[in-house]
Amino acid sequence: MNKLTCPYCYGKFAEKEITFRCGGLRPIEGDPCAPERDRVREQILGDNTYQLPVVAGNGKRLSARCGKCHNETTIQICPHCHSQLPVHYSKIDNRMVAMIGAKFSGKSVYMTVLLHELIHRVGRRFDAAVTGADERTRKEFSSEERTLYTEGVLPVTTRTAAADRGRAPFVFRVSLGERKRFRSTLRHTVLSFFDTAGEDLESDKGVAENVRYLSCADGIIVLLDPLTVPNVMEKFGLDPSVLPSAAQREAARSDSPINILTRVTEVLQKLPGAGPNKMIDIPVAVAFSKVDALWEGLPEDSPLRQPAPGTPYFDERDGEAVHAHVQALLYDWEGGQIDALLTKNYRTFRYFGLSALGAVPPALAPGQQRQKVGGTIQPHRVEDPFLWLLSRLKVVATGKD
Ligand SMILES: Nc1nc2c(ncn2[C@@H]2O[C@H](COP(=O)(O)OP(=O)(O)OP(=O)(O)O)[C@@H](O)[C@H]2O)c(=O)[nH]1
Ligand SMILES: [Mg+2]
Ligand SMILES: [Zn+2]
Ligand SMILES: [Zn+2]
Structure with a gap:
């Protein structure tokens, strides 16, 4: 059925x-x-x-x-x-895109910026219209958008699924294709985004609360904070203030991306139809957030420093260049443990590097309650993982120039 x-x-x-x-x-x-x-x-x-x-x-x-x-x-x-x-x-088609990642990896900021970009800019690239599918999504998304873009205030830590049972996903409708004179070739896709709490990845109970959501996903974005990869801060000569709050610095010390990925993999292997020795079939975009903090230390011709292509399809050549570059960086940073884990367990995965804010936000001043964005938000390559997933799910086309 x-x-x-x-x-x-x-x-x-x-x-x-x-x-x-x-x-x-x-x-x-x-x-x-x-x-x-x-x-x-x-x-x-x-x-x-x-x-x-x-x-x-x-x-x-x-x-x-x-x-x-x-x-x-x-x-x-x-x-x-x-x-x-x-x-x-x-x-109509419906696709569930799940996003997971450690606490402070940047999921909430990324989701708001990605949707903002899809609505205002990337949509145009694909001749697509992206709109909130219901009143609550439109209202709540507008309010998050206003907080970040107009007031310049960063989100607070997302509450766990158990603590916040009423939290619902954002549901958007993407209409792609052409409206011809006699015939509409418009295709509608419903996208559901659920912003998980990084804290839920820290305990089995938290993971269980999110399992239903993960088990329905057609594609998963795993967001990893490169600043929490061991040695990266030293290799790039970064000051601890790039992690603006003490809580973030503490989290960075205690949980590295390989630990996060190991836990995510265990969750996916426990889903119905999966198994400990089976390859995971769901396409997984492994995206490193906050690459703005690393720019200075990357070679000028690094694909991560180039803007996303403006083509009305997912540019496979550019995608492969980014993937190979991140893979090489991982071998340099942590000896390829992450790559080995992914290769062994996932049939379809791809690396990405992005920045939602475009710059490191300033550290909290004494007495300041909420952290603020430094200047204007200048997102970099935020659409890549999402478009790649949509191309795997045959919602957008793939192409090579
Ligand atoms: N340099 C840089 N820092 C970022 C960026 N995006 C987020 N951050 C920082 O990361 C912090 C955490 O971002 P969130 O989006 O709240 O992280 P989260 O993954 O939703 O965290 P939880 O809700 O606790 O799971 C922000 O307060 C910023 O300090 C970015 O693009 N660049
Ligand atoms: Mg959050
Ligand atoms: Zn009635
Ligand atoms: Zn329902």
């Missing part, structure tokens, strides 16, 4: 299991339906707000009739968490 995955709770269901919600319109006779308690949302999402009544129906049909007000409704909801599904959800 063709199982669909909810982009909000990652539960699986068949098309016919999709449920409906009353639209609350005034009926010809009597009163319109009023919002009421929704115990499913209370239990699954910790959301206690009142909702219009749930309407039973067959998801293969695009509408159902409310038993109370007798109005027809086309609002489709997930049978597990009662979240409203994107329009025609069962008819």
